[in-house]
Amino acid sequence: MxxxxxxxxxxxxxxxxxxxxxxxxxxxxxxxxxxxxxxxxxxxxxxxxxxxxxxxxxxxxxxxxxxxxxxxxxxxxxxxxxxxxxxxxxxxxxxxxxxxxxxxxxxxxxxxxxxxxxxxxxxxxxxxxxxxxxxxxxxxxxxxxxxxxxxxxxxxxxxxxxxxxxxxxxxxxxxxxxxxxxxxxxxxxxxxxxxxRGLAYMQLDVTGPRVDLHSGSFGGLVMNPIQALSTILCSLKTDGDRVAIDGFYDQVVDLAQWERKAMAELPLDVDQLQEYLGVEDLYGEDGYSPLERKTARPTLDINGVWGGFAGEGAKTVIPSKAGAKVSMRLVPNQDPDRIAELFRAHVAKVCPAGVQVKVTHLHSAKxxxxxxxxxxxxxxxxxxxxxxxxxxxxxxxxxxxxxxxxxxxxxxxxxxxxxxxxxxxxxxxxxxxxxxxxxxxxxxxxxxxxxxxxxxxxx
Structure with a gap:
C-alpha cells in the first residue's frame, strides 16, 4: 500500500x-x-x-x-x-x-x-x-x-x-x-x-548513638554509623566489578553467542561515549564488552549516601544516623524479590557491631x-x-x-x-x-x- x-x-x-x-x-x-x-x-x-x-x-x-x-x-x-x-x-x-x-x-x-x-x-x-x-x-x-x-x-x-x-x-x-x-x-x-533489565532498589538506614556526639569527647567509644555504612557498601563488590552477594549470579542467564556477536557488530563509538560521559576510562565487569555490561549483565550501584555534617567549614561530630540507596539491575532469570532477600542477608552478615541497620526494598521490576x-x-x-x-x-x-x-x-x-x-x-x-x-x-x-x-x- x-x-x-x-x-x-x-x-x-x-x-x-x-x-x-x-x-x-x-x-x-x-x-x-x-x-x-x-x-x-x-x-x-x-x-x-x-x-x-x-x-x-x-x-x-x-x-x-x-x-x-x-x-x-x-x-x-x-x-x-x-x-x-x-x-x-x-x-x-x-x-x-x-x-x-x-x-x-x-x-x-x-x-x-x-x-x-x-x-x-x-x-x-x-x-x-x-x-x-x-x-x-x-x-x-x-x-x-x-x-x-x-x-x-x-x-x-x-x-x-x-x-x-x-x-x-x-x-x-x-x-x-x-x-x-x-x-x-x-x-x-x-x-x-x-x-x-529488571530492578531491585534498596535503602539502608544505619543508626548508632541516640543523638549526634562530639567526636572529641566520644570518638573511640562508639561505632560511627558512617563508618559502618562504608563497611557495608564496600563489601558489596569485589575486584573486577563483580557483585559479592552470595547467590547473586545463581539464576543469571548468560548471553548467547549469537547475541554477543550481534552486539559486537553494533556501531558503538567508545571514544565518543567517554567524551559524552565526561570520563577518561570506562569501568565494569571483567570479561564483557562495554555494551554487554551496559545492557545485558547484572549490576549493583550506590545511588546516594547521607549522614553527618557536609556543610561549609568544620563540625566535629559523630552522626547518629547514616544511610544509602542501592540499585541492582537484573537480567533473566533473576527474581527481584529473591535478590532483595539475598541483599538483606548480606547486609546483616557484614554489618559491624554497635549499630542497627534497617533494609527497605523500595521497588522492583522483573x-x-x-x-x-x-x-x-x-x-x-x-x-x-x-x-x-x-x-x-x-x-x-x-x-x-x-x-x-x-x-x-x-x-x-x-x-x-x-x-x-x-x-x-x-x-x-x-x-x-x-x-x-x-x-x-x-x-x-x-x-x-x-x-x-x-x-x-x-x-
Missing part, C-alpha cells in the same frame, strides 16, 4: 504538530510533587480532549493518585488491535539553573524542541496521536483497531496502574502493545528493544525478553524501515520499564513492541532534555506504517 499521501499530510502539518506539542510540554505535569497535582490533571485532560477531537472514544479515569486516559477506536471486527502505552507525567526539572531555557517554556533551536518531557515521554506518545489524525484525515478510517492507555504516574513507579489494568482487562484486550518511551541505538540508528521472531515484532521492523528509511537494529536496554511486566501479567500480552523514537543523548531526566523534530516526524511516519503492517497491508 502506498502511504505517500499520508506522509504528505504529515509533512504539510508538521509546524502545527510541533506547536501543539509545545503547548503540551508547557504543562508542568511533575507527578512526584504534590503542588503540581493540578498540572498533572490538566495535562491528562489536555490529552483526553485531543483524543476526542480525533474521533476516539476517550475518557479520563480517576485513580487514588493521578488519572489514567483510556481512548479507543475499534471499528473492525476481523482486524488486530494495537494497544499504545505512554505517559504524560514528567520528572522534576531540577537543577533548574542548568537549563539554557526554562524547562516548561519549550524552545525550538537547532532542530530540537527543548523542554522537560520532550522525549520522555510526551513527544513520543504524541507521535501516535498525530499518526491517527493524519490517517483519519486522508483515509477516513484506521486500518486496525487502536486503543491508547496514557497514564500520569510512570515517573513515580506507576503505583496505581496494576489495579487499573486488573479492573479494566476487557477494555484493554489487544493483540500487541506499542511502547515508545526509549531511544534509538544512536542518532539515525533506529532500534527495536527486545530485552530490558527483567524482560521479547522474541524477535514474533510476527508483530517483524511488522514493527518493516514499519521502522518505512518511517526512518533504514532497517532497525535489535538491542537490549540497560534500564527497566516496570509496566512491561504489568502488561504481560495482567493482560497476557507477549507481543510487546518497544520502539524508541528518541535518542540516547536526549537528556531524559537531565537538564536541557530535548527531542529531535526530525525524529518526531519519522516517529509519526513509522506509527502510520505500523498500523498498516499489523493489518497485513505492507506499503
Amino acid at each position: 502506498n502511504l505517500n499521501d499520508i506522509f504528505e499530510k504529515i509533512d504539510s502539518n508538521h509546524e502545527r504538530y510541533v506547536q501543539e506539542l509545545v503547548e503540551l510540554l508547557s504543562i508542568p505535569s511533575v507527578s512526584t510533587y504534590s503542588h503540581h497535582k493540578g498540572d498533572v490533571q490538566r495535562a491528562g485532560e489536555w490529552i483526553a480532549a485531543m483524543c476526542q477531537r480525533l474521533g476516539l472514544d476517550a475518557r479520563l479515569y480517576p485513580t487514588d493518585g493521578h488519572p489514567v486516559i483510556l481512548a479507543s477506536h475499534c471499528p473492525h471486527a476481523d482486524r488486530p488491535t494495537l494497544l499504545i502505552y505512554g505517559h504524560y507525567d514528567v520528572q522534576p526539572p531540577e537543577p533548574v539553573d542548568e537549563w539554557v531555557t526554562p524547562p516548561f517554556s519549550p524552545t525550538v533551536r537547532d532542530g530540537f524542541v527543548y523542554a522537560r518531557g520532550a522525549s520522555d515521554d510526551k513527544g513520543q506518545v504524541f507521535t501516535y496521536l498525530k499518526a491517527i489524525e493524519a490517517l483519519m484525515a486522508v483515509r477516513g478510517e484506521l486500518p486496525i483497531n487502536v486503543k491508547l492507555l496514557v497514564e500520569g504516574e510512570e515517573e513515580i513507579g506507576s503505583p496505581h496502574l496494576g489495579a487499573f489494568l486488573g479492573q479494566h482487562k476487557k477494555l484493554l484486550q489487544a493483540d500487541a502493545i506499542a511502547i515508545s518511551d526509549g531511544a534509538q541505538f544512536a542518532p539515525d540508528v533506529p532500534a527495536i528493544t527486545y530485552g530490558l 527483567p524482560v525478553l521479547v522474541s524477535r521472531d514474533l510476527a508483530q515484532v517483524q511488522a514493527a521492523a518493516r514499519a521502522i524501515r518505512t518511517g526512518f528509511g533504514k532497517d532497525p537494529v535489535f538491542i537490549r536496554e540497560g534500564g527497566s520499564i516496570p509496566i512491561v511486566n504489568l502488561f504481560k501479567e495482567e493482560l497476557g500480552l507477549e507481543a510487546i513492541l518497544l520502539l524508541g523514537w528518541g535518542r540516547p543523548d536526549d537528556g531524559a531526566h537531565s537538564p536541557n532534555e530535548r527531542f529531535s523534530l526530525e525524529d518526531f516526524r519519522k516517529g509519526i511516519r513509522s506509527a502510520v506504517a505500523l498500523f498498516h503492517e499489523l493489518a497485513g497491508e505492507q506499503p
Whole structure:
C-alpha cells in the first residue's frame, strides 16, 4: 500500500504538530510533587480532549493518585488491535539553573524542541496521536483497531496502574502493545528493544548513638554509623566489578553467542561515549564488552549516601544516623524479590557491631525478553524501515520499564513492541532534555506504517 499521501499530510502539518506539542510540554505535569497535582490533571485532560477531537472514544479515569486516559477506536471486527502505552507525567526539572531555557517554556533551536518531557515521554506518545489524525484525515478510517492507555504516574513507579489494568482487562484486550518511551541505538540508528533489565532498589538506614556526639569527647567509644555504612557498601563488590552477594549470579542467564556477536557488530563509538560521559576510562565487569555490561549483565550501584555534617567549614561530630540507596539491575532469570532477600542477608552478615541497620526494598521490576521472531515484532521492523528509511537494529536496554511486566501479567500480552523514537543523548531526566523534530516526524511516519503492517497491508 502506498502511504505517500499520508506522509504528505504529515509533512504539510508538521509546524502545527510541533506547536501543539509545545503547548503540551508547557504543562508542568511533575507527578512526584504534590503542588503540581493540578498540572498533572490538566495535562491528562489536555490529552483526553485531543483524543476526542480525533474521533476516539476517550475518557479520563480517576485513580487514588493521578488519572489514567483510556481512548479507543475499534471499528473492525476481523482486524488486530494495537494497544499504545505512554505517559504524560514528567520528572522534576531540577537543577533548574542548568537549563539554557526554562524547562516548561519549550524552545525550538537547532532542530530540537527543548523542554522537560520532550522525549520522555510526551513527544513520543504524541507521535501516535498525530499518526491517527493524519490517517483519519486522508483515509477516513484506521486500518486496525487502536486503543491508547496514557497514564500520569510512570515517573513515580506507576503505583496505581496494576489495579487499573486488573479492573479494566476487557477494555484493554489487544493483540500487541506499542511502547515508545526509549531511544534509538544512536542518532539515525533506529532500534527495536527486545530485552530490558529488571530492578531491585534498596535503602539502608544505619543508626548508632541516640543523638549526634562530639567526636572529641566520644570518638573511640562508639561505632560511627558512617563508618559502618562504608563497611557495608564496600563489601558489596569485589575486584573486577563483580557483585559479592552470595547467590547473586545463581539464576543469571548468560548471553548467547549469537547475541554477543550481534552486539559486537553494533556501531558503538567508545571514544565518543567517554567524551559524552565526561570520563577518561570506562569501568565494569571483567570479561564483557562495554555494551554487554551496559545492557545485558547484572549490576549493583550506590545511588546516594547521607549522614553527618557536609556543610561549609568544620563540625566535629559523630552522626547518629547514616544511610544509602542501592540499585541492582537484573537480567533473566533473576527474581527481584529473591535478590532483595539475598541483599538483606548480606547486609546483616557484614554489618559491624554497635549499630542497627534497617533494609527497605523500595521497588522492583522483573527483567524482560521479547522474541524477535514474533510476527508483530517483524511488522514493527518493516514499519521502522518505512518511517526512518533504514532497517532497525535489535538491542537490549540497560534500564527497566516496570509496566512491561504489568502488561504481560495482567493482560497476557507477549507481543510487546518497544520502539524508541528518541535518542540516547536526549537528556531524559537531565537538564536541557530535548527531542529531535526530525525524529518526531519519522516517529509519526513509522506509527502510520505500523498500523498498516499489523493489518497485513505492507506499503
